[in-house]
Amino acid sequence: MRAVEFHEYGGPEVLKPVEAEPPEPGPGQVTVDAAYTGVNFADLKARAEGYRVTALPFRPGLEVSGRIRAVGEGVTGLRPGQDVVALVDGGAYAEVVAADAATVFPLPRGLDLRTAAALPTVLPTAHALIHEVGRLRAGETVLVHGAAGGVGTVAGQLARAAGAGAVYGVVSSPAKADHARRHGYDEVFTTAGFPADVLRATGGRGVDLILDPVGGDTLRRGLDALAVFGRLVSFGNASGAEPWQVGQPELYARGRSVAGFSVLGLAQSAPEALRRVAERAFRTVTDGGVRLPVTAEFPLARAAEAHRLLGGRTSTGKLLLRTDG
Known part of the structure; x- marks a missing residue:
C-alpha cells in the first residue's frame, strides 16, 4: 500500500511517500481502506517537533473515512464493507489504516465519505468546548481563537445554536475574517489587539467563555478579556510556548476558571465518554445545524503541499488528503 511518513523532523519536505505492508487488525481493532484523511495542526507539530511521536519513522494522521477492510478479535457492531469514520492516534496518512474499534463510527446518515473525513477531531472537540467543558448557557458571550480554522468554524455555529448572546472570533489576518x-x-478581531477589542465590544464587561488553541501569551492576555465568573478553555498550544501556570492571583478575585481539553487524551482515558460526545456532535451535522466546509484537498502523495498551506496560516475550514490520486 501507499503511505506517507517522515524519518526525521523538519519542514514539509521531510514527508515522503513510501510503499508499506498494510496493517492487520489486532484485538479490538479494525482496518479501514481509506478514502480521505483529515489534515490537522497536530500533524504539523508531529512532523516539526515530535509532538506525540513515539519513534521514527512516523506516519501522521488522526482521522480517516473509508470502508472497513477487516475486523479483529472481540470487535462487535462493525463489519467488513461498512462505511465508517475513525479517530486514530497517528497512522492515517495511508491507504489502509488500523483503528481501535472504540473510536470507529458508522458513516453518519446523509453524509458522504469526503465530508465525513472532516468530522472525527473537529466536531467532538468543538462540541466539548462549547457544551461539556465550556458549559455555555443561553445569553452568554463567547470568544474563539482560530475562528476561521476547522474547530473555530464549527465552534461559532455551535455557540450560535446554543443561544449565545454574542459570538466573537479572533483570526491571524483580516483576510480570514469573512x-x-x-x-x-458577530465580530472578528485580529490577534494583536483582541483583549482591547473584546472589552470595547462588551462595554468593558469581558466575555463569559474563551476557547484558546494558541497558549502562551495569547492565553495570558485572554484572562484579561474574561468577565466576572468567566471560563477559559485551553485546547492546544499552537504557539509552542512553554507551559504557563495560572493560580490564585489571576483567578480568585473575579471568580475566573481555566480548564483544558484534548480529544486524543479523552480517546485514551475515557473512550466511551468520547463516543457519547462524538455521537451528539455528529448529529449536529446530519440535522443540518452545522456545516464544515472542506476548502482544499490533495492527493495523498502531495501531503507536503497540504502541510505548507496549513502551516502558512492562510487556509480556512478543513484540508483533506485523498487516496485515489
Missing part, C-alpha cells in the same frame, strides 16, 4: 463571519461570528 470566512468566520459566514459561520456564526
Whole structure:
C-alpha cells in the first residue's frame, strides 16, 4: 500500500511517500481502506517537533473515512464493507489504516465519505468546548481563537445554536475574517489587539467563555478579556510556548476558571465518554445545524503541499488528503 511518513523532523519536505505492508487488525481493532484523511495542526507539530511521536519513522494522521477492510478479535457492531469514520492516534496518512474499534463510527446518515473525513477531531472537540467543558448557557458571550480554522468554524455555529448572546472570533489576518463571519461570528478581531477589542465590544464587561488553541501569551492576555465568573478553555498550544501556570492571583478575585481539553487524551482515558460526545456532535451535522466546509484537498502523495498551506496560516475550514490520486 501507499503511505506517507517522515524519518526525521523538519519542514514539509521531510514527508515522503513510501510503499508499506498494510496493517492487520489486532484485538479490538479494525482496518479501514481509506478514502480521505483529515489534515490537522497536530500533524504539523508531529512532523516539526515530535509532538506525540513515539519513534521514527512516523506516519501522521488522526482521522480517516473509508470502508472497513477487516475486523479483529472481540470487535462487535462493525463489519467488513461498512462505511465508517475513525479517530486514530497517528497512522492515517495511508491507504489502509488500523483503528481501535472504540473510536470507529458508522458513516453518519446523509453524509458522504469526503465530508465525513472532516468530522472525527473537529466536531467532538468543538462540541466539548462549547457544551461539556465550556458549559455555555443561553445569553452568554463567547470568544474563539482560530475562528476561521476547522474547530473555530464549527465552534461559532455551535455557540450560535446554543443561544449565545454574542459570538466573537479572533483570526491571524483580516483576510480570514469573512470566512468566520459566514459561520456564526458577530465580530472578528485580529490577534494583536483582541483583549482591547473584546472589552470595547462588551462595554468593558469581558466575555463569559474563551476557547484558546494558541497558549502562551495569547492565553495570558485572554484572562484579561474574561468577565466576572468567566471560563477559559485551553485546547492546544499552537504557539509552542512553554507551559504557563495560572493560580490564585489571576483567578480568585473575579471568580475566573481555566480548564483544558484534548480529544486524543479523552480517546485514551475515557473512550466511551468520547463516543457519547462524538455521537451528539455528529448529529449536529446530519440535522443540518452545522456545516464544515472542506476548502482544499490533495492527493495523498502531495501531503507536503497540504502541510505548507496549513502551516502558512492562510487556509480556512478543513484540508483533506485523498487516496485515489
